[in-house]
Amino acid sequence: MEYLELIEIVNSGKKRAFFLYAQDEQMIFQVRDQLRKKVLKEEDSLSHIKLDANRCTSEDLQNALSSYSMLSEDILVELSNCQFMETSGSSPLKELVEEYLKDPRDDLYFIGSYKYENDLNKKNFYLDGLKKKISPKSIIEAVDSLKPRSVSAFVEKLLLERGVEPPKNLATFISEVFKGSTLQLEKEIDKLVAYTAGREIRKEDVLKIMEISDERHIMNLLDLIFTERGLGRNIKDILNLVNDLVYRGEKAEMIIGVIGSRLRLLFKIKALAEQKAGSAEIMKSLKTGSAWYADRMTRIADAISYSEYGKLLDVILEHEYMMKTTSVDSMALLEMLILGLVNARDIR
Known part of the structure; x- marks a missing residue:
């Protein structure tokens, strides 16, 4: 219902x-x-x-x-x-x-x-x-998750509660591009309202702030592994989400590839930030027009030490090599990868 x-x-x-x-x-x-x-x-x-x-x-x-x-x-x-x-x-x-x-x-x-x-x-x-x-x-x-028409009505409700009169068709557009729970949607609406700071919200703003929403579940996994406080510690939640992703039909090989891509991107951002690169350059590297998103990714990149990056990259390379050269079950390999990533934290 x-x-x-x-x-x-x-x-x-x-x-x-x-x-x-x-x-x-x-x-x-x-x-x-x-x-x-x-x-x-x-x-x-x-x-x-x-x-x-x-x-x-x-x-x-x-x-x-x-x-x-x-x-x-x-x-x-x-x-x-x-x-x-x-x-x-x-x-x-x-x-x-x-x-x-x-x-x-x-x-x-x-x-x-x-x-x-x-x-x-x-x-x-x-x-x-x-x-x-x-x-x-x-x-x-x-209680069922919202159907598209109900998502649109829910978006309008959230915007009105925040004192924003939704422009015509905006709520429908958000309901089409966003994939995730309504709790996540509420957080995204808060970001959108803060980003536009009182001016009319346009479709371009939605795409800048919510551009990764089509891969929301995978992005949630990345957010659990790479956080603004360093490497994630909640192995149970990470593995539960991994299992949920596989149940939804995502391939273990693809998940490993996405984790590797995120790690390499964070390493690149850390290097740029230490070279005193400006926000515009980091935004360009991320292929985003959102300064908020660039700042957040910079904080995540900076929370990981170089020694941790070294261990993380070794773990990724080892598992990618095993995936391509052995017949080890890909799901077991993915779980081993997660444990290897979490255990790469420096002792502090």
């Missing part, structure tokens, strides 16, 4: 308990925020209880669901990170959520949610079965 349909259900007031799961967590946030607006009279209301399933106990949740408001408004209970609902295994928290969805209170709103990692995890047989047992006042839904 699209988030816009869920927004309408929230506004109708016919449901008192929501359990939502999505790959694009921002879609859950949109529904949650609308529920907050509907139920709460003020942002810091005493009737608002927020719990994280990774930190709270079943007793904490039981107390929240048993709370009564001393104010003239309903209670809103939020429970995030409900990954315990992904499988049929039992737990005290799971039993509480399941029982509450079967019989929600009329004076309390509940929203539980979790983010799944990729399309392989979207199908949830346990929740599909639970849907048949819950109250008509409850709803369990996977």
Whole structure:
């Protein structure tokens, strides 16, 4: 179900308990925020209880669901990170959520949610079965990523919230060139608004700021490996994204090639920056008209030491050679490459 349909259900007031799961967590946030607006009279209301399933106990949740408001408004209970609902295994928290969805209170709103990692995890047989047992006042839904027409409407909403009147057809154009989650889209819109600094946003601006969006997932991987604080440290997230890319159909050989190209480009930028090259020269080297993007890439390049570049280039060359001369499984080679890159950090 699209988030816009869920927004309408929230506004109708016919449901008192929501359990939502999505790959694009921002879609859950949109529904949650609308529920907050509907139920709460003020942002810091005493009737608002927020719990994280990774930190709270079943007793904490039981107390929240048993709370009564001393104010003239309903209670809103939020429970995030409900990954315990992904499988049929039992737990005290799971039993509480399941029982509450079967019989929600009329004076309390509940929203539980979790983010799944990729399309392989979207199908949830346990929740599909639970849907048949819950109250008509409850709803369990996977929140779909936005379709192109909805992306356009979402872009217009984001721009208007930032005080920008979107020029004709701009939102449609952005929806066509951008590929990624809505949380990423929101960040890109912030960059776009900052870059244009109050003047009318043109298509050329979109292409300058969002020019790599067609390869967004691969760019996310590069951003995890090469950061403004040096080489990335979160191996789990990097490998999860690598696996997701391969599942989407990207070839391991291509991913290795893109990582190598980014490394060589960063090394070139570091050398240019140390030679006191100006922003225009670095922009030319990057083939971009965006000074913001050139500055960011310069910071990333500078965060890696020359000794680290030496080790990184050795790792890339070794794996590219192995890929061309041996029959080693390309996916295994890619995972070995990632570990080699992360372990190339200097001891500081």
